[in-house]
Amino acid sequence: MSNPYVNFSVSEHVGTIEFYHPSHNSLPSDLLKKLQNAILDADKDPGVKVIVLKSGGDRTFCAGASFDEIKQIQTPEEGLAFFSGFANVINAMRRCSKFILVRAQGKAVGGGVGILAAADYCVATQHASIKLSELSIGIGPFVIAPAIERKIGVGALSQLSMDCKNFYSAEWCLGKGLYSECFEDVKDMDHTLEKLAKSLSSYHTDAMASMKRALWSGTEHWDNLLIERAKTSGELVLSETTKNFLNKF
Template structure:
C-alpha cells in the first residue's frame, strides 16, 4: 500500500514507521504524503485511539528532509514547499484529534525533529541525537521548527540550537524539556506503548477536547482560556461524560466508547 512507510495496528494503537533505512528515513515528498494519508486514515478509524510514529532500524528516526529534492528551488518554490509540507503533515499531526507519540530512535534532525515536535508526546532512546542543522545549508527550518522549538524549550535555547546548527544528546534534550522520556533503545517501543495504554484508559472525546484546548494557547489571536471553557462545556454533551461520571458514582471502571 505504501512505498516508504509501514502501518501496523496493535489493538487500539496504530504504529506508523518511516521505512527508508538506506536514506536514514529522510523525508521526501512521497514520504510526507504517505505519512499524511496513514495518519488521516488512523484518525478516521474509530478503533484507533493513539498513534505511535517511529523510524525503521536503530540509527535514525528521521535524519532530515531529502535535500536533493529542493536544492535547485526558487524563492517561490521554497515557500510553497514549506507551506505545503506544514499543511500536509506537521500541522495535521499537531492538530489531530488523537494523541500522537513520537518514538525517537537515533537521529532526529531537521524535518525529523520537526516531525517529532509536532507530535503531542516524545519518547527518545538514549542514543538519540536531535537538532536543526538547516542554517549550515543556508536555509532555516521550514516545517514549523522555529516556532515549535521555541514553544517547547524557550526562545534562548531555541536560538542557540538553530543558530549553531548543533546536535544535542537525548539526556540534554530531556533536561531542556524537548522530550518527555529517555529510555534504552530496546525499551523505546515498550515505553511508548505504556504511555499509549495509559491514554487509552481515558475518554477519547475528552482527550480530543484537551488537544484543542492546549493547542489554542499557542495560537495567535486565539484565547486559550475561552477555548477551554467552550471545550469543557461541550464535554457535558458527550456519551463519555455520562459514562465517566456514572462509573465514578457507581465505583467501577468506565467503558468509554468515544
C-alpha cells in the same frame, strides 16, 4: 530494507504509523505526503484511540529534508511546494484529535526535530541527539520553528538554530522538555511506550480530544503561519549561497 515506505496499522485501538527511507529516514515530498495522509487516516479511524509515530531501522530517527530534492528546486513555487510538506505534516499532527506518541531511536536533524517537537509525548534513547543545520546552508528552520519554540522555548530554539553545526544530546533534549522520557536502550523505551499507549487506549476518547485541544490552544493560526514560513524557505533556497553549498554536498 531498501524501498521507502509509510505504513499504518491498528492493534487494540493503537494506530501505529511507521515511515522509512534508506537515506537515514530523510523525507522527500512523496513520503511527506504519505505521512500526512497516514496521520489524517488515523485521526478519522474510529478504531484508533491513540497514535504511535515512529521510523524504521535502528539508527537515525529522521535526517530531515531530502537534499537531493532540494537541489532540484528552481522556482519559488517549487520551493513553497517542497517546504509545505513539513508544514502539512506538523499541522496534521497539531490538528489531530488523538494524542500522538513519537518514538525516537536515534538522531534527528532539521525537519525530523520538527516532528519530535510536534509530538504530544516523545520517548527517546540516549542516542537520539538533535541538530538544526539549516542556517549553515543558507536557509533556516522557519517551518518547524513554531513547533520547537512551543516545546522548548525561544532561548533553546535560538541556541539550536545558531549553533547549527553541533548535535545536542538526548539528555539536553530531556532537560528542555523536547523528550518526555529518555532510555538507555530501545527495549526499555519500547516497553514504556507500549505501556503508555495501552493505558491511553483505555481512556475516554472525548476527554483526550478535549485535552489535546487545550494543550494546543493558541496555535490555530499555524495553518497560515507555517505556509508563510515555507514560502520564506522556498525563496531562500534559491539564493546563490545556498545553491553553491548544495552543489558541493
